[in-house]
Amino acid sequence: MNHRKLSAGETAGTYRITDTVTEAELLSIAKAFARRRLARGRKITQPTLAFEYLQILLQDYEHEVFSAIFLDSQHRVISFEELFRGTIDSANIYPREVVKQALAHNAAAVILVHNHPSGDPEPSDADRRITKRLQEALCIVEVRVLDHIVIGSGGCKSFAELGYL
Structure with a gap:
């Protein structure tokens, strides 16, 4: 990200673009801000x-x-991590590995998230099944699953909002 092309605006949380930026630079800036919003603490x-x-x-x-x-017990971010990569329409998820990471971070809660490259954020039956397995595995070690969010170019779907959790 090229910080030289941004300067603080007059209002907190606003910025001015001080030079021409490409679409790629704008996306890079947006991703950097998004990562900051999901940063530790x-x-x-x-x-x-x-x-x-x-x-x-x-x-x-x-x-x-x-x-x-x-997340910790106050729902503050401990870590945002990519755990598994898959193909264009699926990923192998291993509950054991998710539990290991939750314990390694001493997490009290977790928000699961994955994308649908098709763009349609509607949860599939497989999504619901793996969420139930993860919820059961994490429950044993007293880690709450607060939500499972499915991301698509057409928006996001929340298992909690849909009543799946």
Whole structure:
């Protein structure tokens, strides 16, 4: 990201572009801001607040990427990690590995997230099955699954909002 092309605006949280920027630079800037919003210590009071940032980070992949936001007991971000990569329409998810990462981070809660390269964020039956398996595995070690968010170019779907959790 080229910070020389940005300067702080007059209002907090606003910026001025000081030079010509390419589309690629704009996307890079957006992704850098999204990563900052999911950085260690940031509090996520509602998973839906993370939708916009997650969509910016995951919508352009041409393959499925399964990630997790590990949270402490106050729902502050410990880590946002890409856990598994797949093909254009699926990814192999291993509950054991998700549990290992949750324990390694001493997480109290997790928000699961993956993209659908097709662009359609509607959860599939396979998405619902793996979420249930992950929820059961994480429950054993007392890690709550707050949500599973599916990202597509057409928007985001929340398992919690859909009543799947």
